[in-house]
Amino acid sequence: MQETLSLKLIVYAISLIVLITISMLPTFLEQRRDLKITSTIASVFIFLSLILLDQQWIFLGGLVLAMFLEVFIPRKNYNHDSTEISLSLGLGACGKMLMLPVNFFLLDYLNTYYPMNGGLRLASSSIPILLQLFIYLVITDFKDYWLHALAHRTSGFWSIHKIHHGAAEMNCLHAYREHPIYDIGTSASQLVLAYCLGVSMELYIMLSVILNLIINISNHVNINYPPTDQDFPWWGYIVVTPNFHAWHHTFSCRYDANLANVFSCWDLFFGTFETPWGNPDDWQFGVRQDSYPKSLYGELAEPFNQILARDTSSTNS
């Protein structure tokens, strides 16, 4: 068990070094199309090997199904840009590689000082397992709503989260285009919540699979659902739909609307709900004012560059 984990950590570390090295090359050798393709292939390869290393077959199946739907019933047709694909997969792989050791050390720390079945002791209660899962999901989603609100309302958090909004096209791979700091923040807080509620390790893993596989992919899949030329369905006010989250990524959406991840009713309760409208073919995605380098290295360094730039301007003023 220990040997398998050490082997995983070594493979993750080597992948991280390779990924960051190839991601830095385009910044030194710009305008080289062949290099762009090489880095895309390398990102795809590393992303897939990390999934297979964890034997996440269900995850891979979900991704393939989403891609299948995007080919046959797309919301918008794109000429896929290899830089965008490379960035989504590269950032996804970096987040995954950095999340593992952080979660490993956090788990070790929590196990040493707090029992897994402590806190509210949900696991040892008489509450049925599915109800336990639902309670854990609702509380985690409430936490994620406010984390997302914070990311849109404070400049420090926005410099981390805007990487997720940087892509000009929406597709299921976009789900993994997140700065590793944001990935680590959401997964670590989910783990801490598991200890506070006292849920079992199985339930924690089950929720991680649900959020990563069903929710994250379905929120970003490029399909026009529910169709915008029909009345918005009543259940769209309860759960997040692909078009509800896609609207969050458009230029037409208010800067802090449609923040929910699973239950759209949080947006309804806190006054941040916007109904998607218009022809999805006209929707524009991306970040309006900000510009930053379209390279993996540039996107990873962006929050730190913003902090340095703020420090310099406050020193000069």
Ligand SMILES: [Zn+2]
């Ligand atoms: Zn956002």
Ligand SMILES: [Zn+2]
């Ligand atoms: Zn998103």
